[in-house]
Amino acid sequence: MKIPKRLVPLIEDGLIDEVMRQLMSGKEAMVFVVRCGDEVRCAKVYKEANKRAFRQAVDYTENRRTKNSRMARAMAKGSRFGREAQEAAWQSAEVDALYRLAAAGVRVPVPYNFHEGVLLMELVTDAEGAAAPRLNDCNFTAEEAVATHATLIREVVRMLCAGVIHGDLSEFNILIGADGPVIIDLPQAVDAAGNNHAPEMLARDVGNLRNYFGQYAPELLTTDYAGEMWALYQAGLLAPETPLTGLHIREEKAVDLEGVLQEIEDIELEEKARLMRLDEE
Numbered sequence: 001m002k003i004p005k006r007l008v009p010l011i012e013d014g015l016i017d018e019v020m021r022q023l024m025s026g027k028e029a030m031v032f033v034v035r036c037g038d039e040v041r042c043a044k045v046y047k048e049a050n051k052r053a054f055r056q057a058v059d060y061t062e063n064r065r066t067k068n069s070r071m072a073r074a075m076a077k078g079s080r081f082g083r084e085a086q087e088a089a090w091q092s093a094e095v096d097a098l099y100r101l102a103a104a105g106v107r108v109p110v111p112y113n114f115h116e117g118v119l120l121m122e123l124v125t126d127a128e129g130a131a132a133p134r135l136n137d138c139n140f141t142a143e144e145a146v147a148t149h150a151t152l153i154r155e156v157v158r159m160l161c162a163g164v165i166h167g168d169l170s171e172f173n174i175l176i177g178a179d180g181p182v183i184i185d186l187p188q189a190v191d192a193a194g195n196n197h198a199p200e201m202l203a204r205d206v207g208n209l210r211n212y213f214g215q216y217a218p219e220l221l222t223t224d225y226a227g228e229m230w231a232l233y234q235a236g237l238l239a240p241e242t243p244l245t246g247l248h249i250r251e252e253k254a255v256d257l258e259g260v261l262q263e264i265e266d267i268e269l270e271e272k273a274r275l276m277r278l279d280e281e
Contacts, residue, residue, distance in 0.1 A: 006045045007032065009116040016043065016120075028187060033123060033131070034038075038116055039114060044119040045245050046091050053194045091117055094187040097164055104162035104242070107182050127178045135212070137180065138169035145216035152181055152209055153225050159183075159253045160202065160233055163192050169205035192233065202226050224248040 003011065003019050010016040021041060025031075033044045091114075098111040098121065110122040124132040139148040140148065152174065159166065166173075166189055173185035177239035192198045206226035214221035227248030 003032070004045065006116070006118060007034070007043060010043070010120070015113060015115055019043075024258055028185070034120075035108040036120070040123055041120055042109075042271055044110070044121065046117055046119075069182065091119075091187060093132070093189060094185075095119060097186040097189040098234040100162055101159060101164060101183075101186075101246050104158060106158045107180065108186070108205065109184060124175045124177045124182045124184075126229060132175040132177045132182065134172060135174040135176060138176050140213070140216045142217045147221065148181060149213040149217070152183075153206070153244065155181070155183060155239075156202075156206060156209075156225075156237065157229055157242065157244070160192055160229060161240050163191050163240055165190050165195075165198055165202050167193075167201045170208040199226075199230050200232055222231060235277065 001019060001021060007016060011019075016034045016036055020033045020035060020040070023031040023033050028043050029046045032045065034041055034043045041092035045089075060176065095111060095114040098108055098119075101108045102110060109124055111119065112122070113120040126132045128204055155165070156169070164186075166183065166186060168185065168188050173183070175182045175184055187248070190198055190201055195201075203226040206229075210220055210223055223245050225244055225248075228244055228246065229238060229242075231248060232242060
């Protein structure tokens, strides 16, 4: 096949020996099956920001930092250099997350290299050695659904213990490999401790798993693993093998109406004082 332009530098640098075929084209990247020496791997080529369906929403990029002050200023200003730097940071976020999660024992593709905006990583395969199917392309018995759901909940826990929340987890970015499910597509991964939207993203990830497997095993639809694991995480009690029940009683705190009204009154007084100062000037 014709070699994609973005893969040429990797061939020239000896990281890829042959581009075998295109595996898929998604909302954020194209993936190719490549040969590296005696091994078959995959190369993820990120699409440019204006060609991606998935946008770098502030909810995901909140609290991501760069050590380069010039780069940080450019990103804040939105200059051309800043946009390029932000794009590079978006891509490297997946690389960082993959290495971090692989080290923590999470079932993710093994990352090998990141070069010229291309991520080289393990090709996840099925029992016959073909590219593994996505979760949404598989069917399950009720028993299989419960077991696979439990496996993935444990992986979400392991990710959270490593301080990472996927942020876009669903049946479309989980592969069913020869030895079980593998989680993919992590450029939007968020830091659990540093992102204010982390609890909501965790709830959405876990809710997507619950709703998908609930089609096969309706008893899963009444579970609340996200609330339970987040409460344990906040309390410093969550570990990769912490037993979970799937139940969580949410504490409903009474609204301090008097306090809210007092805060509104204070704001109004501050605004009146500000306007008076302006008139005096």
